[in-house]
Amino acid sequence: MTADQFLxxxxxxxxxxxxPQVMGILNVTPDSFSDGGKFASFDKALAHVAxxxxxxxxxIDIGGESxxxxxxxxxxxxxxxxxxxxxxxxxxxxxxxVSIDTSKAAVMAQAITHGADIINDxxxxxxxxxxxxxxxxxxxxxxxxxxxxxxxxxKNPHYNDVIGDIKQFFIDRIxxxxxxxxxxxxxxxxxxxxxGKTLEQNYxxxxxxxxxxxxGLPLLSGTSRKSMIGDLLARNVDERLAGSLTxxxxxxxxxxxxxxxxxxxxxxxxxxxxxxxxxxx
Ligand code: 7PJ
Numbered sequence: 281m282t283a284d285q286f287l288x289x290x291x292x293x294x295x296x297x298x299x300p301q302v303m304g305i306l307n308v309t310p311d312s313f314s315d316g317g318k319f320a321s322f323d324k325a326l327a328h329v330a331x332x333x334x335x336x337x338x339x340i341d342i343g344g345e346s347x348x349x350x351x352x353x354x355x356x357x358x359x360x361x362x363x364x365x366x367x368x369x370x371x372x373x374x375x376x377x378v379s380i381d382t383s384k385a386a387v388m389a390q391a392i393t394h395g396a397d398i399i400n401d402x403x404x405x406x407x408x409x410x411x412x413x414x415x416x417x418x419x420x421x422x423x424x425x426x427x428x429x430x431x432x433x434x435k436n437p438h439y440n441d442v443i444g445d446i447k448q449f450f451i452d453r454i455x456x457x458x459x460x461x462x463x464x465x466x467x468x469x470x471x472x473x474x475x476g477k478t479l480e481q482n483y484x485x486x487x488x489x490x491x492x493x494x495x496g497l498p499l500l501s502g503t504s505r506k507s508m509i510g511d512l513l514a515r516n517v518d519e520r521l522a523g524s525l526t527x528x529x530x531x532x533x534x535x536x537x538x539x540x541x542x543x544x545x546x547x548x549x550x551x552x553x554x555x556x557x558x559x560x561x
Contacts, residue, residue: 282465283420283498286377286398287537299555300532301338302547303379303540304329305504308344308362322366329370335545339398339538342366343381347402349434349474349507356386364390371395379422385409392417398468400500402426402475404453405462415461422468422500422538423453427476437476442484443491446471450495468538470500474508482508486527490534498537503527505542525550 287301308325329340344362345354363380364387370378371394380391383403388410391399396419404423405411414421425446427437439445450469458464469492471485482503492499503509509523510516521543528539528547532554541547 281418281420282463283468283537284465286420287498298558299551300536301538302336302544302551303339303341303500303502303538304332304335304337304544305540305542306332306340306342306366307346308342308366322369325366326369326373329374329376332544333374333376336548337376337544339377339379340370341379341381341400341540342370344387345382345384347381347430347475349430351430353430356384359384359387360390363387364394367391367394367396383407383410385413388413392419398422400424402472404449405457406453411457411460411462414457414466418466420466420468421457421462422470423450423457424470424500425449425472425475430475433476434474437478437481439481442477442481443488446485447492447495450492454495454497464497468498468500469495470502473501473503474506477508479508479511482506483512486530489531489536493535499531499535500538500540501528501531501536502540503531504540504547521546529554 306325306328332340342363344359359382367378377397379398379400380396381400382388383401385408388399398420399414400422402424403426405414427433454464454467457467473482473485489499489501504524505517505520509520513523524543525546528541529550531539532551539547
């Protein structure tokens with residue numbers, strides 16, 4: 281399936297006004313970035329999914345590996361145990377698109393077998409075996425840019441030209457994907473806010489997100505509750521809603537196709553208000 285088909289609305293009658301799709305974050309790691317493991321248990325995770333669906337979410341993003349700055353890596357076995365039963369339960373219980381946030385080929389393969397609608401890889405399919413797994417499937421994939429690795433990426437980010445360097449990374453990864461048999465039309469691009477970027481670099485990327493539109497692929501923006509908001513405003517993770525909504529609007533105004541968030545209800549409201557004005561531009 282192409283990314284555009286994936287992004288086409290399933291329920292047009294409920295979606296008269298065009299807006300980016302909202303991807304709701306479902307963290308199943310004990311140390312996930314901003315919900316402190318609140319949704320670590322299975323039943324709580326399913327309840328959280330039900331709530332996000334009633335709040336208007338378009339895609340549920342399940343992440344079994346913490347990629348927060350400083351996080352240590354988890355084994356494929358642990359990640360599979362966290363993610364696959366939940367994916368199966370969500371698919372058996374709800375009608376909703378599910379994205380799997382993983383960088384491991386084994387997790388990608390199992391996830392695709394069990395109905396994942398999209399693979400979301402913060403390492404852009406650079407780990408062993410990932411290209412082959414995706415080439416053998418039909419699901420769209422999000423390629424995210426990261427400089428360095430989570431353990432150390434925030435220590436000393438460096439770019440010659442942050443937009444140009446990331447754009448070149450995308451061009452290279454698109455070409456590698458195509459050579460591996462993954463059609464360009466299946467790709468979604470994400471500059472990776474907070475993944476090896478200073479505060480200034482994160483805001484430059486946000487301000488100039490539109491500069492990636494000439495690659496002709498859908499863009500995903502994930503800034504929700506991140507340090508770029510907390511550090512700028514001196515706010516704890518539970519005080520970053522206003523900042524997060526503002527970044528969602530700024531990304532949406534530059535044609536982002538997917539906004540990845542914790543606060544689904546508020547983001548859907550904000551995007552609907554924006555969409556109502558876009559209609560008259
Ligand atoms: C992102 C992600 C992001 C994509 C995380 C967090 C850290 N996947 N997974 N983009 N961030 N595509 O949510 O704070 O920005 S985990």
